[in-house]
Amino acid sequence: MKHYISLAFFIVVVMGLPMIVRNPYYVGTLVFVGIYSLITISLSLLLGYAGQISLGHAAFYGIGAYTSGLLATRCHLSPWIGLVCAAVVAGVLAYSIGRPVLKLRGHYLAMATLGFGEIVYIFLNSTVELTGGPSGFGQIPRFAVGAFSFKNDTRFYYLVWVTVIILLVLVLNVINSRIGRALRSIHGSETAANTMGVNTASYKMQVFVFSAAVSSIAGAYYAHYVTFVSPATFDANTSILLVTMVIIGGMSNVWGAILGALLLGTLPEYLRTFGDYDILIYGAIMLIIMMFAPEGLAGIAAAVKRKFEGTLVPRAAA
Amino acid sequence: MDALAITLQYVFTGVAIGSIYAMVGLGFNIIYNCTGIINFAQGEFVMLGGMFMVTLTTVWKLPVGIAFPIAVLLVVLVGIGFERIAIHPLKNPSVLVLIMITIAGSILIKGLAMFAWGKEARYLPHFSGETPINIMGATILPQTLWVLASLLTVVVGLAYFFNRTLIGKAMRACAHNPDAARLVGISVKQMVTLSFGLSSGIGAIAGVVITPIILMDYQRGAMLALKGFGAAILGGLGSAPGAVLAGLLIGILESLGAGYISSHYKDAIALIVLLGVLFVRPGGLLGSADVQRLKKF
Secondary structure: OOHHHHHHHHHHHHHHHHHHHHOOOHHHHHHHHHHHHHHHHHHHHHHHHHHOOOOOOHHHHHHHHHHHHHHHHHHHOHHHHHHHHHHHHHHHHHHHHHHHHHHHHHHHHHHHHHHHHHHHHHHHHHHHHHHHHHHOOOOOOOOOOOHHHHHHHHHHHHHHHHHHHHHHHHHHHHHHHHHHHHHHHHHOOOOHHOOOOOOHHHHHHHHHHHHHHHHHHHHHHHHHHOOOOHHHOOOOHHHHHHHHHHHOOOOOOOOHHHHHHHHHHHHHHHHHHHHHOOOOOOOOHHHHHHHHHHOHHHHHHHHHHHHHHHOOOOOOOO | HHHHHHHHHHHHHHHHHHHHHHHHHHHHHHHHHHHOOOOOHHHHHHHHHHHHHHHHHHOOOOHHHHHHHHHHHHHHHHHHHHHHHHHHHOOOOOOOHHHHHHHHHHHHHHHHHHHHHHOOEOOOOOOOOOEEEEOOOEEEEEHHHHHHHHHHHHHHHHHHHHHHHHHHHHHHOOHOOOHHHHHOOHHHHHHHHHHHHHHHHHHHHHHHHEEEEEHHOOOHHHHHHHHHHHHHHHHHOHHHHHHHHHHHHHHHHHHHHHHOOHHHHHHHHHHHHHHHHHHHHHOOOOOOOHHHHHHHO
């Protein structure tokens, strides 16, 4: 029940925001926050609930952008069909690499996914005839329904954020179901979960494939919004950025994932005055959060709340 | 050049870069053995070594013999400083936190390097001229001999350190069983700091000797780290001879692949080897007990 109140509040804010934020530039920034949120919500399911790190999700994001973008420019397919194809391609790829990858743990899993992301990045750079190589390709058509084109920022804003809300409802339901409890048990102890009869391999795979497909859909949105793609958007730094968003928000909290996307997605705007040196500030923020608040902002909020309740309500009475 | 000479030429090129992967792999192993941490900032130490050397020799005009140890020492200080500031104060950090902290460290070092040395690649003159030496129709640069000599020195030095000195033996004791080491009076925390110093020093040596051949820029470290990790994994994580052999092997494979298949996919070859080993034989070629250590995570 509590979730539905938060959700209703969230929907009102999201739907109302474009009426307050009139500047198309800021609406554009919020579109990117929405695109990032799609990935971070699904990644928080993988990272925070199933406890599996992936430093290669920019690859799925890129595969989505390239699949949908190429199908639309080369084969003149509708972007909507491209979107579905992107999800299927990323899902199938995630399924085929997931089998060996998800057997790994900890550092090994991190390095393997990082390596996978780097291979996809090299591939996007090297297939010059197909993808335009390092310089990418443009003139990707926008989404349209009949004569209604999602051509301006506000229209695209609603398209992306409605998708975020749908995903959010889906994920909140999953978390509070049998699957959600199974995932949390994997995070706690995979061996214990196995002993209790949870098919851990199957659950990890499902979440991995799901998050890959969602990231791919986010990539397709990116391609049809920016109308231009190049490999630089989908490198290892993006993978790290996505994981950082999830961790800063608070790993096992879906709302935290959106918060993380909002904070780091808009951070470049605040750091604009620093020019190229924003990388220093970004690294410092990441280091400080990891050292002093590894539970992220949601963790800080929970700790503050606990402390607050502890002083007001005596332990015996509670 | 006949086919044999060309192949030999590719092998020489591969051995040079492979020695660097071997040294990076050794650096990964030292920290891993002591702490169970994979230090994602390992490649940044290599980059820093090269960059300090560039400044010391071209701006300060120091001779190679003096600049080399100073550059290595500076990077060792960075390595120890990083451990003291970011890792030392942590209490029971999770694997994820450690991964993200060393990644954050690598981003910070990268940012500082960009601040200090700019974005463009920096050039360093070859230490002993650029007159190639002819061997069976193929040529080898004098700098490659510097690289090989450095690898040899590092390997012999490490072997001596870990087998013959008290501190080295104490570090090995920490790797085997930290609790038992603590009981006999070894300060495990100091050993951890030392392991960061040691592996950053080895990274720096690699960076100093390879910079004349490949040039150095601030974001070079990441790929070197990934391939060095490939060497560490292929050789069996924690195994020093394994890392050296695997590093050379990856370098040669990469060079042959670039020559005979496509130079576009040069970097991909090493990574596919890395993934292949992780999938098929995560214990590595020489490791077997390490498969057990996997369960520690």
